[in-house]
Amino acid sequence: DAGITQSPRHKVTETGTPVTLRCHQTENHRYMYWYRQDPGHGLRLIHYSYGVKDTDKGEVSDGYSVSRSKTEDFLLTLESATSSQTSVYFCAISAGQRTIYEQYFGPGTRLTVT
Amino acid sequence: QQQVKQSPQSLIVQKGGIPIINCAYENTAFDYFPWYQQFPGKGPALLIAIRPDVSEKKEGRFTISFNKSAKQFSLHIMDSQPGDSATYFCAASGGTGNQFYFGTGTSLTVIP
Numbered sequence: 001d002a003g004i005t006q007s008p009r010h011k012v013t014e015t016g017t018p019v020t021l022r023c024h025q026t027e028n029h030r031y032m033y034w035y036r037q038d039p040g041h042g043l044r045l046i047h048y049s050y051g052v053k054d055t056d057k058g059e060v061s062d063g064y065s066v067s068r069s070k071t072e073d074f075l076l077t078l079e080s081a082t083s084s085q086t087s088v089y090f091c092a093i094s095a096g097q098r099t100i101y102e103q104y105f106g107p108g109t110r111l112t113v114t
Numbered sequence: 115q116q117q118v119k120q121s122p123q124s125l126i127v128q129k130g131g132i133p134i135i136n137c138a139y140e141n142t143a144f145d146y147f148p149w150y151q152q153f154p155g156k157g158p159a160l161l162i163a164i165r166p167d168v169s170e171k172k173e174g175r176f177t178i179s180f181n182k183s184a185k186q187f188s189l190h191i192m193d194s195q196p197g198d199s200a201t202y203f204c205a206a207s208g209g210t211g212n213q214f215y216f217g218t219g220t221s222l223t224v225i226p
Contacts, residue, residue, distance in 0.1 A: 033214075035216075040218060041218060042120070042203055042216040042217055042218040042219050043158070043203065043205075043216040044216070045213055045214065045215075048213065058213060059213075090157050090158070092157075101146070102148070102160055102163070103148070103160065103214060104159075104160060105150075105157035105158045105159070106157055107156065107157050108155075108156075108157050
């Protein structure tokens with residue numbers, strides 16, 4: 001599992017509330033990613049980070065923000081959760097000597113927005 | 115716009131058969147093409163990957179075929195087993211960005 005944990009693993013929240021998901025890695029990898037997985041869409045990149053305090057947007061970043069204050073932690077925040085953000089969220093790290101190479105995923109967080 | 119197009123959406127084969135999953139891409143800057151396997155309730159797991167300087171790569175029963183001129187690559191699973199039943203995703207990355215682009219997935223069922 002490349003030393004990746006995600007918390008919480010399951011969450012139910014109400015529309016309009018803020019939600020923060022945490023990704024933690026133990027192997028000091030530079031690159032970390034947040035994806036969402038929805039039926040018929042595969043995995044879509046939300047945000048990624050290439051170092052402490054260095055982040056960039058992916059293809060579905062609207063409504064999400066991220067922070068990385070330590071190498072090991074990458075936080076995803078839904079500023080005001082909506083039902084369209086009901087999804088399974090995966091964190092990933094990129095492990096390899098090149099800029100991007102083998103990517104390994106965490107176990108996922110299932111988020112339900114009611 | 116889907117950067118990587120994957121087909122078929124689902125596939126059913128008999129044990130011992132050779133399922134083939136296809137992917138196509140447009141961005142010629144892509145230079146890394148991995149395949150992931152995902153079981154229900156789990157995160158995707160890297161299965162095998164190829165770079166465009168080779169046309170084929172084998173790891174165990176899994177083979178990637180790569181056609182650079184057609185901008186297509188495919189996954190073949192030899193002697194498929196019921197334990198191979200999972201969802202498979204292709205992906206591509208490279209160029210100036212640091213992003214991976216995924217196909218929409220193929221649900222494979224191997225019947226005993």
